[in-house]
Amino acid sequence: MKDKRLTFKKRLHILKHHYRDKKMAPAFNALHTFLFTPDETTHSGSHVRAADDLKRTMNTVIMALLPVLVFAMFNAGYQHYAAVAAANGEPLQFSLWDTFLTWDNFYIGLIKVLPLLVVSYGVGLLVEFIFAVIKGHEVEEGYLVTGMLVPLIVPIDTPLWMLAVSVVFGVVIGKEVFGGTGMNILNPALTIRAFLFFAYPTWMSGDKVWVYEAVERAGTPDAISGETILGSLAQNSDISYSVSDMFFGFIPGSVGETSTFLILLGGLFLIFSKIASWRIMVSAVVGALVMGLIFNGVVDQGWIGEGSKFYGLMSFEFWKHLIVGGLAFGIVYMATDPVTGSQTNRGKWIYGFFIGFISVMIRVFNPAYPEGVFLAILLMNVFAPTIDHYVVRGNVNRRLKRAKNATVYPKDSESKESELQVETA
Amino acid sequence: MSKDIRIKKGLNINLVGAAEQTTSTAVLSNVYAIHLNDFHGLTPKMLIKEGAEVKAGEPLFYNKNKEEMKFVSPVSGELVEINRGARRRILNLKILADKEQAQLTHQPLNVEKASKEDIKAYLLEGGCWPFIKQRPYDIIANPDANPKAIFISGYTTAPLAAQADYVLQGKESELQAAIHALAKLTPGKVHVSVGEASNSPLAGLSGIELHKVSGPHPAGLVGTQINKIDPINKGETVWTVAPQDLIIIGEFLLTGKFNPERLVALAGSSVKTPKYYKTKIGAEISTFLYASGVNEDNFRVINGDVLTGLKSRPDGHLGFYNNTVSVIPEGDDYEFFGWNKPVFDKISATRALTFSWLQPNKKYDLTTNTNGEHRAFVVTGMYEKVFPMDIYPLQLLKACMVNDIDEMEQLGLYEVAPEDFSLTEFVCVSKQPHQKIIREGLDLLYKEIG
Numbered sequence: 001m002k003d004k005r006l007t008f009k010k011r012l013h014i015l016k017h018h019y020r021d022k023k024m025a026p027a028f029n030a031l032h033t034f035l036f037t038p039d040e041t042t043h044s045g046s047h048v049r050a051a052d053d054l055k056r057t058m059n060t061v062i063m064a065l066l067p068v069l070v071f072a073m074f075n076a077g078y079q080h081y082a083a084v085a086a087a088n089g090e091p092l093q094f095s096l097w098d099t100f101l102t103w104d105n106f107y108i109g110l111i112k113v114l115p116l117l118v119v120s121y122g123v124g125l126l127v128e129f130i131f132a133v134i135k136g137h138e139v140e141e142g143y144l145v146t147g148m149l150v151p152l153i154v155p156i157d158t159p160l161w162m163l164a165v166s167v168v169f170g171v172v173i174g175k176e177v178f179g180g181t182g183m184n185i186l187n188p189a190l191t192i193r194a195f196l197f198f199a200y201p202t203w204m205s206g207d208k209v210w211v212y213e214a215v216e217r218a219g220t221p222d223a224i225s226g227e228t229i230l231g232s233l234a235q236n237s238d239i240s241y242s243v244s245d246m247f248f249g250f251i252p253g254s255v256g257e258t259s260t261f262l263i264l265l266g267g268l269f270l271i272f273s274k275i276a277s278w279r280i281m282v283s284a285v286v287g288a289l290v291m292g293l294i295f296n297g298v299v300d301q302g303w304i305g306e307g308s309k310f311y312g313l314m315s316f317e318f319w320k321h322l323i324v325g326g327l328a329f330g331i332v333y334m335a336t337d338p339v340t341g342s343q344t345n346r347g348k349w350i351y352g353f354f355i356g357f358i359s360v361m362i363r364v365f366n367p368a369y370p371e372g373v374f375l376a377i378l379l380m381n382v383f384a385p386t387i388d389h390y391v392v393r394g395n396v397n398r399r400l401k402r403a404k405n406a407t408v409y410p411k412d413s414e415s416k417e418s419e420l421q422v423e424t425a
Numbered sequence: 426m427s428k429d430i431r432i433k434k435g436l437n438i439n440l441v442g443a444a445e446q447t448t449s450t451a452v453l454s455n456v457y458a459i460h461l462n463d464f465h466g467l468t469p470k471m472l473i474k475e476g477a478e479v480k481a482g483e484p485l486f487y488n489k490n491k492e493e494m495k496f497v498s499p500v501s502g503e504l505v506e507i508n509r510g511a512r513r514r515i516l517n518l519k520i521l522a523d524k525e526q527a528q529l530t531h532q533p534l535n536v537e538k539a540s541k542e543d544i545k546a547y548l549l550e551g552g553c554w555p556f557i558k559q560r561p562y563d564i565i566a567n568p569d570a571n572p573k574a575i576f577i578s579g580y581t582t583a584p585l586a587a588q589a590d591y592v593l594q595g596k597e598s599e600l601q602a603a604i605h606a607l608a609k610l611t612p613g614k615v616h617v618s619v620g621e622a623s624n625s626p627l628a629g630l631s632g633i634e635l636h637k638v639s640g641p642h643p644a645g646l647v648g649t650q651i652n653k654i655d656p657i658n659k660g661e662t663v664w665t666v667a668p669q670d671l672i673i674i675g676e677f678l679l680t681g682k683f684n685p686e687r688l689v690a691l692a693g694s695s696v697k698t699p700k701y702y703k704t705k706i707g708a709e710i711s712t713f714l715y716a717s718g719v720n721e722d723n724f725r726v727i728n729g730d731v732l733t734g735l736k737s738r739p740d741g742h743l744g745f746y747n748n749t750v751s752v753i754p755e756g757d758d759y760e761f762f763g764w765n766k767p768v769f770d771k772i773s774a775t776r777a778l779t780f781s782w783l784q785p786n787k788k789y790d791l792t793t794n795t796n797g798e799h800r801a802f803v804v805t806g807m808y809e810k811v812f813p814m815d816i817y818p819l820q821l822l823k824a825c826m827v828n829d830i831d832e833m834e835q836l837g838l839y840e841v842a843p844e845d846f847s848l849t850e851f852v853c854v855s856k857q858p859h860q861k862i863i864r865e866g867l868d869l870l871y872k873e874i875g
Contacts, residue, residue, distance in 0.1 A: 009759050033798060037763030041756050041793040045843075045860040046850040047731045048438070048584075048753065051771035051779045053797020055764035057804060057854050060777040140800060182801030182855070274775040277806055343805040343819060392820055396835040399658070406658035409571030409612055 009036065026132035030139035054181075058144040060275045064266035065148050065256070065333065069117075071249060072256040073109025074101055076156050079252045080108055080212040083224035094250060112212055113255055115160055116151035123164045124150070127171045131180070142181030142188070142339070143171065149189040149333060152256025153326065153374070154196060155209035157226075162203070166196045186381050187340045190374045197369070204369070207231045210252040228253050229324045230363065230371055236312035246323040257326040267332035276336035279345060280352035284331040285322065287356025292318025295364060313364040321360050330373035331356065340381040346394075347387040355380050430618070430653045432640030434813040436774055436848060438584040440731065440753075441790045444690035446591050448701040449716065451689075457500050457520045457707035458742035459485065462735070464555060465864075466564050466871070469496070469515055477504050482529040482552065482683035485518060491568065497552030499685035499707045501527040517742075520707070531681035536605045544606045553677050555745065556670035557607075560651070560663050562871045563842035563864075572664040574613040574655055579627040579668045580620040580638045582645030583847075586730040587690035587748045589668045590625045591701065597626045599675030600668075606678055607666065608632045618650050627668065643813065648845040652814040657840045669748045689743060691717050693731070693752035694790040695724040704743065710750055711739040719752065725793050727751040732847035733860070756794025764797065771796065774811060774852040800855040808849040816840065818849050822859060825866030830873055833866055843867070 012032055019028040032038075033055070042049060078100050085092040092099055099105075124147045125139075132139040150170075154163060170192030175184040197204045207227045208214040214226030229251055232239050241251050249259025257263075270276035295314040298304055304314055322328055335341060335355045342351035355376050362372025461469060468489040473479060479498040488494035498504075498520055506519035534547045545568050548554045559566035566572070579589045593600065608615050614634045619625040621639035628635060636654060643649045647665045657663055666674070669687050676684050685706035692699045697718035704713055710726055727734035728744045731751045735744065743750065766778070772789050773779030781789070808818040816837040824832035843860035850859035 009761070013759070033764075036759035036761055037794070037796060038798060039757045039759050040795045040798065041725075042795055043736065045733075045858050046847050047725065047727050047734065047736070047751075047793050048440075048791040048851065049795050049797075049856065050852045051768045051773040051781075051796050052775050052777060052852075052854050053764060053795075053856065054800045054803055054854055055797065056777050056779075057775075059765045060775075063778075138798060138800075142803070180801065182803045273777045274807075275777055275804075338805040339803055341805070344817065345806060345809060348806070388820075392817055392836070395815070395817055395837075398815070399835065399837055402656065403658035403660070406661050407573045407613065408660045409573065411567075411569045411571065 012036065013039070023133055023136075026136065026138050027129050030129065030132065054141045055144075057275055058141045060273050061145045061270065061333070062148050064269045065145075065152065067262045068152060068256045068259060068266060068329075069113070069148070071259050071262050072152060073113050074105045075109075075249060075258055076112050076212055076255065077102070077105025077108035078250060079156075079210075080224075081105065083211045083214065083226065083252075084222075087222065087224045094245070100250065108212055112156050113151060116154065116158065116163060116255065117148075119160050119163050120150040120167055121147040123167045124171050127168055127176070131172075131176045135180075137180065140181035142175065142184075146171075146189045146192075150192050153189065153193050153254050153329065153334075155204065156212050156255055157209040157215050158196065159203075162196060162200055166192045166199070169195045182339055184339060185385075186378055187334055187337050190334055190378050190381075193374050194378060197374075210254070226252060230313070233312040233316055234309075236306075236309065243320070243323070246320065251324070253324075254326055254329075257329040260323040260328045263328045263332050267328075270332065270336070276332070277338070277341070277348050277352075279348040280336050280341060280355075281331055283349045283352030284335055284356035284359075287353035287358075288321055288327060288331075288360050289318055289356070290353075291357045291360035292316075292321045295360070310364055321363070325363065325371050326373045327356075327359055327363075330359065330377055334374075335377050335380075340384065342384045342387050342391075344388050344391040347384070347391040350387050350391075351380055351384055354383070428634075428636050428654075429621070430636050430638045430640075430644070430650060432638070432644035432649060432653075432813045434810055435582075435641035435643055436772075436811045436852065437582065437641040437785075438732070438772055438791075438851065439786065439788045440584045440692075441694040441788045442692050442696055442699045442753075443585055443788075444587065444692040445698070445700045446588070448688060448703055449713075451702040451704040451708065451713035451716065453522065454704070454708035454712045454742075455522060456505070456709060456742075457498075457502070457522060457705065458517050458709075459496065459499075459520075459707055460517045460742065460744060461515050463745040464496075464565060466562075466868070471507070471515070473504055475504055475507050478502070479504060479520065480527045480529040481685075482531075484550075484552065486515075488565075493546065493549040494554050494565070494568065495550055495552050496555060497529075497683050499683075499705050501525075528682055531677075533681045534606075534678050536602060536609070536678055539606075539609070541609050544609055547678070548606070548674065551677050551681075552683050553674045556666055556674055558665050560648070560657055560665065560842060561839040562867050563844075564871070566664045567662075570662045572611045572613065572662045575607050575611050575615045575664045575666065576647050576651050576654070577615070577617045577627070577666050577668055577671065578638075578645055578647040578650055579625045580618050580623070580645040580650075582640075582642035583730040583732055583749075584642070585690070585692035585749065585751050587669070587688065587692075587701070589627075590620070590623050592669050592688040592690075592748060593626050593672070595626070596672045596675070597629065599672045599679065600626060601630050601675070602678045603666075603671040603675035604630050604632050606674070607664075611664070616650070616654055620645075640813075643811075643845065643848050646844055648840070648842050649813055652816075652840060656815070659834060659839055661839075667746060667748075670746070687748050689713070689747070690749045691752070692749065693724075693727075695720050695752040695754055706743055706745055708743050710737060710741050710743060714739050714750070714752065721754055723755045723757070724752050725755050727753070731791075732851060733844045754790070754792045756792030758794070760794075774807060795856050797854075797856055799857065802855050802857065804854045807852055807854065811848045811852055812845075814840065814845065818846065821866075822846070822849075822857070822862050825862045825869075828866075828869055830870060833870055834874075838863075838866055838870055 174191030211226035358376035484495035702713040846859040
């Protein structure tokens with residue numbers, strides 16, 4: 001076995017030299033480095049390097065997303081059967097083992113979520129490879145995470161062709177035109193989501209796409225509800241889900257956003273592994289709570305009556321905003337994107353706070369679609385360099401202030417030691 | 426009176442093969458070499474021709490921009506080779522040592538009575554000036570300048586580096602002589618730092634401002650200490666001297682002889698018995714490398730410590746400033762699924778299935794593998810964890826990459842040397858060459874502003 005692997009390694013090594021300086025070299029290297037960390041050595045500077053590379057960093061995020069993905073597959077089926085049962089007038093009794101973790105549920109997840117994942121990775125990586133070959137740079141790892149995020153933030157009934165078109169748009173316009181991974185201004189996954197939302201608004205903002213088959217059955221006697229909690233609240237109607245349903249995620253919504261519990265675990269894992277910024281996560285949660293409290297206060301003051309169309313969402317208890325919709329998912333996995341987020345530690349506090357704050361604000365006031373996380377994060381992506389600019393200016397000003405008291409001694413050639421004077425610049 | 430400096434941000438890189446604190450005398454080298462790339466930015470002018478005989482301490486060449494600044498031969502012998510590179514730039518000089526050493530002796534200098542000019546002239550003529558370096562720009566100090574302070578770090582935190590406390594043992598009189606002379610060169614203070622729990626002879630010297638430093642690497646780097654003690658402002662100059670070079674300066678002041686002898690730590694996991702050797706600047710590394718023995722065939726010899734040294738070979742020569750020679754295995758091999766499997770045998774600043782955080786005191790056997798490919802900057806907030814200065818490292822690196830001189834100045838490029846970025850380079854996920862970027866930034870700034 002060991003010998004066989006050695007020859008495989010050697011064969012790939014020979015192939016690598018064969019492809020060197022050829023057009024397909026980036027494509028080959030991408031596959032090669034997927035299997036083997038390269039044999040590159042340091043030449044100058046630090047002769048030893050830490051164990052982490054970009055692939056490992058991205059892989060850690062993917063690991064934090066896997067539980068969410070698996071849960072999403074079961075939930076896809078569960079929401080479908082729950083909606084069907086509700087439409088038939090005999091609501092499904094929830095039971096983790098009997099009605100949730102079942103093969104039937106998983107099967108629906110398999111036929112609905114897996115194709116989204118395959119299309120997301122297939123189309124996105126194809127675009128990445130094409131760009132790498134044309135521009136002659138290595139295939140970079142950014143899409144490994146983006147490709148995983150995309151199927152988790154779209155509605156389950158998103159047509160695959162729409163997803164494919166959006167992915168092409170998002171990767172090309174959101175990332176490659178800026179120069180690839182590390183150079184983009186907007187989060188590529190959210191660019192894809194935003195394109196989907198604005199290009200196909202009638203499809204995306206309806207109340208049907210969130211549950212499997214709700215669209216197809218609409219208008220037939222078998223019609224089922226596909227409404228999300230935020231959708232119901234925006235209609236000022238009551239919601240029937242318990243807090244634990246919302247927290248553990250047995251609710252309709254975008255594929256992977258529902259389980260706050262698993263997202264929380266993923267977030268803790270990312271903080272523990274030091275891959276994602278805890279500053280952004282904490283400040284975003286604070287920001288969302290503050291905005292939620294303000295809205296609750298407005299309702300308590302009686303400024304907004306029950307007749308107002310904002311009443312449902314405004315009176316929604318402030319902390320519950322964190323466990324419905326995509327807020328938690330956005331905060332943990334998308335706001336913490338290091339490339340598009342704030343890059344300074346102080347900036348991260350400000351950046352995160354406004355993401356939470358604006359998310360809840362858009363959520364309440366958006367007439368078409370009661371969700372604001374992706375818009376809030378995209379907005380703050382645009383402002384992140386500005387925030388950083390002012391944070392860095394703070395450091396620069398401190399240095400300038402210090403320099404006012406600089407002790408500059410004239411050079412010997414300019415003045416003799418006897419008449420040495422301390423100049424204050 | 427001592428002041429304490431505690432560094433919290435940083436990372437200790439514990440490697441296998443630290444030099445044991447015993448000293449052997451290395452066999453005499455036949456050929457000694459002076460590498461010109463040890464003196465960054467220097468334009469040398471030869472004083473003697475190939476084939477000429479020199480005494481130990483006799484000038485070989487001088488600085489074209491500062492003719493008084495002489496560079497002397499470490500041994501007596503025949504200048505056998507002047508190797509030149511592109512545009513006839515001198516790469517190195519080789520001297521075939523005589524069996525009987527002849528020494529050029531100057532009149533010892535009475536530091537107490539000597540004026541500042543006397544001391545400068547004496548050190549410049551005797552070849553000791555190049556041991557004094559300046560910031561900004563991390564080059565040999567300009568003797569015309571009046572530095573606001575002189576900094577000497579006697580605290581060693583770099584991985585596998587020669588321990589200052591050990592190499593300075595018993596050299597109190599030389600150190601004191603050098604400090605007395607240096608103190609006359611600056612209107613400011615001479616800041617000397619030692620480890621918190623050290624028995625360094627530096628601590629007992631007079632005429633210094635003593636600082637006790639503790640914390641992980643890069644607490645021992647002089648740049649970190651300058652930033653904490655008295656940061657450099659625009660327009661200011663500070664000088665730095667490595668403690669082992671104080672011995673050579675001190676001995677020269679006391680005896681008039683340039684004695685290039687120093688204790689060198691031979692360290693690294695590829696060395697069978699890592700320990701200290703007494704040898705001279707420019708000596709061939711093989712004269713002590715094979716006395717300790719090597720564990721494998723495929724190893725890298727580094728002139729200096731593993732974070733800042735220069736790549737060398739067994740037949741290379743000890744650098745002008747180095748008192749560490751590190752030998753570690755080459756890592757030119759592939760690793761199957763090296764990017765996703767758990768890592769137990771490498772150091773990491775994260776916990777992304779890397780487990781070095783479990784055993785902070787475990788010693789690791791690292792190779793020269795980059796552990797990944799070069800990428801654009803992606804991850805943020807990581808450099809700040811190992812970079813204790815009040816500077817934004819990522820932003821400064823980016824300013825250097827785009828040659829934005831205003832931004833480089835404002836973000837504090839004056840305060841740093843490439844070595845200050847050795848640790849950020851170590852942890853860099855994108856495998857960017859930080860030290861090279863900073864060096865090029867400093868060169869540009871020097872060229873444009875001077």
